[in-house]
Amino acid sequence: MDEWFSHTVRVRFAETDAQGIAHHASYVVWLEEARVAHLAAVAGGYTAIRERGIEALTTGIELTYERGAAFDDVLIVRVRCAEARGARFRYEYVVERDGMRVATGSTRHATGDASTHRPIRVPAWLVDDLLREPGLPSAPSSVSP
Amino acid sequence: MDEWFSHTVRVRFAETDAQGIAHHASYVVWLEEARVAHLAAVAGGYTAIRERGIEALTTGIELTYERGAAFDDVLIVRVRCAEARGARFRYEYVVERDGMRVATGSTRHATGDASTHRPIRVPAWLVDDLLREPGLPSAPSSVSP
Amino acid sequence: MDEWFSHTVRVRFAETDAQGIAHHASYVVWLEEARVAHLAAVAGGYTAIRERGIEALTTGIELTYERGAAFDDVLIVRVRCAEARGARFRYEYVVERDGMRVATGSTRHATGDASTHRPIRVPAWLVDDLLREPGLPSAPSSVSP
Amino acid sequence: MDEWFSHTVRVRFAETDAQGIAHHASYVVWLEEARVAHLAAVAGGYTAIRERGIEALTTGIELTYERGAAFDDVLIVRVRCAEARGARFRYEYVVERDGMRVATGSTRHATGDASTHRPIRVPAWLVDDLLREPGLPSAPSSVSP
Numbered sequence: 001m002d003e004w005f006s007h008t009v010r011v012r013f014a015e016t017d018a019q020g021i022a023h024h025a026s027y028v029v030w031l032e033e034a035r036v037a038h039l040a041a042v043a044g045g046y047t048a049i050r051e052r053g054i055e056a057l058t059t060g061i062e063l064t065y066e067r068g069a070a071f072d073d074v075l076i077v078r079v080r081c082a083e084a085r086g087a088r089f090r091y092e093y094v095v096e097r098d099g100m101r102v103a104t105g106s107t108r109h110a111t112g113d114a115s116t117h118r119p120i121r122v123p124a125w126l127v128d129d130l131l132r133e134p135g136l137p138s139a140p141s142s143v144s145p
Numbered sequence: 146m147d148e149w150f151s152h153t154v155r156v157r158f159a160e161t162d163a164q165g166i167a168h169h170a171s172y173v174v175w176l177e178e179a180r181v182a183h184l185a186a187v188a189g190g191y192t193a194i195r196e197r198g199i200e201a202l203t204t205g206i207e208l209t210y211e212r213g214a215a216f217d218d219v220l221i222v223r224v225r226c227a228e229a230r231g232a233r234f235r236y237e238y239v240v241e242r243d244g245m246r247v248a249t250g251s252t253r254h255a256t257g258d259a260s261t262h263r264p265i266r267v268p269a270w271l272v273d274d275l276l277r278e279p280g281l282p283s284a285p286s287s288v289s290p
Numbered sequence: 291m292d293e294w295f296s297h298t299v300r301v302r303f304a305e306t307d308a309q310g311i312a313h314h315a316s317y318v319v320w321l322e323e324a325r326v327a328h329l330a331a332v333a334g335g336y337t338a339i340r341e342r343g344i345e346a347l348t349t350g351i352e353l354t355y356e357r358g359a360a361f362d363d364v365l366i367v368r369v370r371c372a373e374a375r376g377a378r379f380r381y382e383y384v385v386e387r388d389g390m391r392v393a394t395g396s397t398r399h400a401t402g403d404a405s406t407h408r409p410i411r412v413p414a415w416l417v418d419d420l421l422r423e424p425g426l427p428s429a430p431s432s433v434s435p
Numbered sequence: 436m437d438e439w440f441s442h443t444v445r446v447r448f449a450e451t452d453a454q455g456i457a458h459h460a461s462y463v464v465w466l467e468e469a470r471v472a473h474l475a476a477v478a479g480g481y482t483a484i485r486e487r488g489i490e491a492l493t494t495g496i497e498l499t500y501e502r503g504a505a506f507d508d509v510l511i512v513r514v515r516c517a518e519a520r521g522a523r524f525r526y527e528y529v530v531e532r533d534g535m536r537v538a539t540g541s542t543r544h545a546t547g548d549a550s551t552h553r554p555i556r557v558p559a560w561l562v563d564d565l566l567r568e569p570g571l572p573s574a575p576s577s578v579s580p
Contacts, residue, residue: 013307013471017303025174059209065205072482157323158453181362191361216453315463347503350498351496353495
């Protein structure tokens with residue numbers, strides 16, 4: 001999965017539950033943290049997107065848990081934007097520990113006006129940014145608003 | 146949706162985010178709270194199930210967000226166990242506010258041994274309990290362990 | 291503690307940790323939920339206060355944990371506003387289970403302009419509301435803005 | 436504050452609230468994360484302590500908030516164990532952003548038997564570890580159990 005962006009999280013004690021493993025809601029927050037880190041790497045970050053008048057709303061989430069994660073485990077969240085068109089984009093995730101899959105998931109998002117939250121198309125510069133490989137330079141469209 | 150069980154939550158301030166609405170991870174916790182309340186109504190509660198040697202693990206979740214929820218909103222979480230067979234069961238949810246749908250979702254679960262977490266079939270008494278209508282008495286199988 | 295306001299919470303599974311008890315950060319959220327319920331009982335609620343141009347910021351918290359709380363425990367959070375003067379007010383809390391003390395705490399707050407967050411004195415109508423006994427009618431000052 | 440240990444956190448979007456700043460309960464989790472990192476640096480980590488039969492319970496917390504923290508802010512949590520005697524120890528914290536103080540706090544802890552949670556004295560090797568400067572080698576007492 002070379003084209004994926006990798007983000008590392010370490011399981012906090014507060015994120016565990018009485019089953020002795022990370023609570024299943026914690027993963028939702030980790031996916032978001034990885035998505036934010038990906039956006040920072042490819043599109044100048046979530047704050048920069050908002051400053052250009054775009055708000056990104058989460059419209060769906062799906063997670064499959066394959067293994068438990070324990071306190072202090074170091075997890076790699078692999079993340080990529082799999083699709084961006086119209087006023088929607090979708091992210092995919094694989095959570096791993098020591099090369100073994102712990103969970104997989106995806107999130108769906110809608111772009112809206114940052115003030116009114118009314119849907120607006122994902123701008124071309126953002127589509128380019130979301131779908132390009134992290135580490136490659138932005139297309140010119142993303143630097144000239 | 147008469148056969149569904151209803152559980153009420155009020156959006157906590159701590160559950161909101163800087164978009165001014167309830168964070169999308171908060172719903173995962175509300176679904177769990179509703180599921181726990183349903184289990185208490187039909188099967189003597191999660192603690193009772195564990196005391197009979199059964200642990201329920203969450204193996205998947207899926208949520209679609211249709212509207213934002215604001216601080217102090219009163220939400221009704223409608224919940225039912227939609228399926229229980231083998232070592233798996235599945236719950237469905239509809240989150241509403243003032244009769245309007247805010248979100249829908251489902252969760253998947255596996256039953257395991259409470260000590261070893263190794264998969265074991267959902268016992269017949271639990272299948273009966275999970276799938277019966279809340280408010281009806283337990284089948285005899287569920288009161289005689 | 292007859293003049294205290296009582297608010298009930300039930301420990302969520304997501305609020306427990308790998309020690310098998312409610313995580314100590316969960317209490318901070320319960321105190322807030324109790325404070326919000328107290329504000330609703332005496333001062334028309336936090337939202338009403340904000341609509342009158344006042345924002346309440348949390349400037350300090352202090353908690354002493356005396357006993358653990360387990361999943362599904364029903365806890366009574368007793369709460370009162372102990373002091374309100376200048377641009378500050380202070381709340382006190384006692385968390386109980388079955389009449390036994392589980393934790394005690396206090397929070398400090400500052401009132402500010404709802405838009406700029408700059409400090410402003412706690413208005414007289416709010417002082418009256420905060421310090422009066424829940425269940426008694428508001429002083430006239432609080433109904434005529 | 437040269438003898439303090441420094442731990443970095445970045446404010447997650449899920450940790451903000453509808454006031455647009457990090458919710459005050461989020462700091463409790465950051466202090467814990469910094470404390471765990473300090474324990475890893477001086478005493479082989481929380482897990483190692485538990486494996487030697489010692490459980491650390493949180494018995495109190497105190498936080499003073501001086502400035503708000505926004506989404507994506509990078510915060511330095513400075514942390515040290517200020518005192519360890521009998522069956523108790525105490526940590527102190529300063530949270531900073533760009534060299535400015537955002538919050539200060541302290542937590543109190545009790546050591547207990549890892550199985551029964553009954554109080555036991557903080558062992559000499561742990562006192563030595565807790566109070567020594569991070570980066571210095573462990574005293575011999577801490578490497579020979």
